[in-house]
Amino acid sequence: MTDSDSSLPASFDIRDYLRTDLFPHFMCVGCGHGIALRCLLTAVHELGISKDELAVVSGIGCSGRIAAYIDANTLHVTHGRPLTFASGLKLARPDLTVVVVTGDGDCLSIGGNHLIHACRRNLDITCLMLNNEVYGMTGGQVSPTTDEGRYTTTTPLGNHEPSFDACSIATAAGASLVGREITFQAPALKNLIVEAISHPGFGFVEVISDCTEIYGRRNDLGSSTEMILSQKSGMRPESYGGALDQPFRPGNWQTGVLSRSDREEYAAAYRRRTRSARPEEQT
Amino acid sequence: MSASSRLSDRAIAPQATPTNVLVVGVGGQGVVMVSRVLAKLCERNGLDIKQSEVHGMAKRGGVVFSHVRFGERVYSPTIPEGEADIVLAMEWAEGLRWLPFLKRESGGLIADTQRIVPPFSCRNRKRGALHGYQTMGLEELEEVVARVVAVDATGVASEVGNRRAANTVLLGVLSSMLDFDPSEWREVVAEVVPPKTIEANLLGFERGREWALQETRAELPTPPEPERPTHAADRVELEIVEAWCKGCDICVKVCPERCLELNGSQVAVLRDPAACSGCRVCEWLCPDLAIHVRILPAQEEH
Known part of the structure; x- marks a missing residue:
């Protein structure tokens, strides 16, 4: 972390990218979503994307509020549909860098259908799924990524459903870059976001965040520092080799770029098809 | 006492009280190999030999030391503090670390001038900060130690074509201080080192021995100066x-x-x-x- 910041000029101030009048943000004490917000904005700064070229789309939930704090083109849309709105936006305005910020419930249950089809189309969108394993904003209900045995307001006897491996879903559905990182590894998360944004095609990044107030407290996971440190001790970076051969286990996250393919980007293919259908309209 | 005086004048003959050689270094330098050479040499000469080593973190660049004691009869395998006749150090700061084990009046230190700065000496994370590596130079050392031989063994070994032969260069220096037949030294070195490196190691041994037996040394290698901050802290x-x-x-x-x-x-x-x-x-x-x-x-x- 120390000397890797040579790419950051001394003049970089994250407040240039924030709607500072809305701060302090509404998220709870120690919520990892703030770290993800910083990583996203640092990545945008590093890539030299101006605020006019950036469009951030978010749905409903704790993660949905992220877009509101970014001083760029932002859409705060209906529950589960940020990828749908983003697909339309990207097709209409291919010059924009479209980043979707969504949560585990927003992306995998309410918007699960939209996720798999967005992955299948492989549009040049970056999807940041902030996974805190719970529906935080609505009061702590069980989510598709809640680990087995965990207590939530709707599973007072412990969750008995197995959880989703979101990265496997995205890979199987056809996303051309799939990665996962924990918030404690903030510079690595920033690098992963840089890679996903610069990748031509659908980039799916699962960010393992922590919900201290609603989830951690009920499950006795300790303070936010303890939660992010336990994520760190349980992570298995793909670069260590052999990590990807092991089965999915929540809490022991495989991190890094988990899969990559060079499938054709949807918008480019779409434009080629429309041009060939109407050759006289070519300009 | 000057380091450039003839060392062979004070060669130590095996006697009733054991001769103590403490070999120290950093993991991977061949500390244990040096003590094996000594052990085999003593066996050939019918001497009693006991050897004891610690190489716990050897593969991570940690401290490695090996106590070698030989004589007519040896009872304990470890050298008491202040009883070592020779400390053979393959790294500068390691040699300084083991100085208390040397005999005060007659103990000799053979040290490679190579410096391996361990990560934990870099405690100050500020940019341009000094590390906490041992800064004691040769002049200060000569005041507290009876005999010091500072040799750029790694440099000599590079000249003969294998940096890793630095330990046999130091063995060559050591051979000038112990009373064994040079041809036996060579045989044992050839026996112990990996077959592919016999030539480089024997050459390194010769160069080390020659260097130690020179009447006068034109230039005595001095350990490099401690690092200075390159720029003011940010x-x-x-x-x-x-x-x-x-x-x-x-x-x-x-x-x-x-x-x-x-x-x-x-x-x-x-x-x-x-x-x-x-x-x-x-x-x-x-x-x-x-x-x-x-x-x-x-x-x-x-």
Whole structure:
């Protein structure tokens, strides 16, 4: 972390990218979503994307509020549909860098259908799924990524459903870059976001965040520092080799770029098809 | 006493009291191989030999030492403090670390001038900061040790074509101080080293022995000077937006310099600005985006 910041000029101030009048943000004490917000904005700064070229789309939930704090083109849309709105936006305005910020419930249950089809189309969108394993904003209900045995307001006897491996879903559905990182590894998360944004095609990044107030407290996971440190001790970076051969286990996250393919980007293919259908309209 | 005087004049003959040789170095340098050569040599000469080594963290560049005791009759395998006749150090600071084991009046130190700076001596994380590596040079050392031989063994070994033969160069120097037949030394070295490296190792041994037996040494290699800071330390400005901080305590817990704390109203404050090294860990991990670190080059200071 120390000397890797040579790419950051001394003049970089994250407040240039924030709607500072809305701060302090509404998220709870120690919520990892703030770290993800910083990583996203640092990545945008590093890539030299101006605020006019950036469009951030978010749905409903704790993660949905992220877009509101970014001083760029932002859409705060209906529950589960940020990828749908983003697909339309990207097709209409291919010059924009479209980043979707969504949560585990927003992306995998309410918007699960939209996720798999967005992955299948492989549009040049970056999807940041902030996974805190719970529906935080609505009061702590069980989510598709809640680990087995965990207590939530709707599973007072412990969750008995197995959880989703979101990265496997995205890979199987056809996303051309799939990665996962924990918030404690903030510079690595920033690098992963840089890679996903610069990748031509659908980039799916699962960010393992922590919900201290609603989830951690009920499950006795300790303070936010303890939660992010336990994520760190349980992570298995793909670069260590052999990590990807092991089965999915929540809490022991495989991190890094988990899969990559060079499938054709949807918008480019779409434009080629429309041009060939109407050759006289070519300009 | 001068290091350039003839060493063979004071060659140690095997006698009733055991001769103690302490071989020290960093993992991977061949400390154990040197003590094996000594052990085999003593066996050939019908001497009693006991050897004891510690190489726990050897593969991670940790400390390795090997006690070698030989004589008519040896009872204990370890050398008591202040009883070593020779300390053979393959790394400069390791040699200094084991100085208390040397005999005060007659003990000899053979040290490679190579320096391997261990990571834990780099405690100061500020850019351009000095590391805490041992700075004692040859002149100071000669005042406290009876005999010092500082030899650039790694350099000599590079000349003969294999840097890793530095330990046989030092063995060559050692051979001039112990009373064994040179041809036996060569045979044992050839027996112990890997077959592919016999030639380089024997050449290194000869060069080390020649170097030690020279009447006068034109230039005595001196250990390199301790490092100096290349530039003044940067100025670090750490700003904490009080209104944004929710007091989650992450920055306080992750700060490697322990220079942050929560004040009475549960807001993070910089307790010790001088200790802050500008590593940005707190800035990266602040969920409230309340911490802003600016690193200004020193010359901009007014």
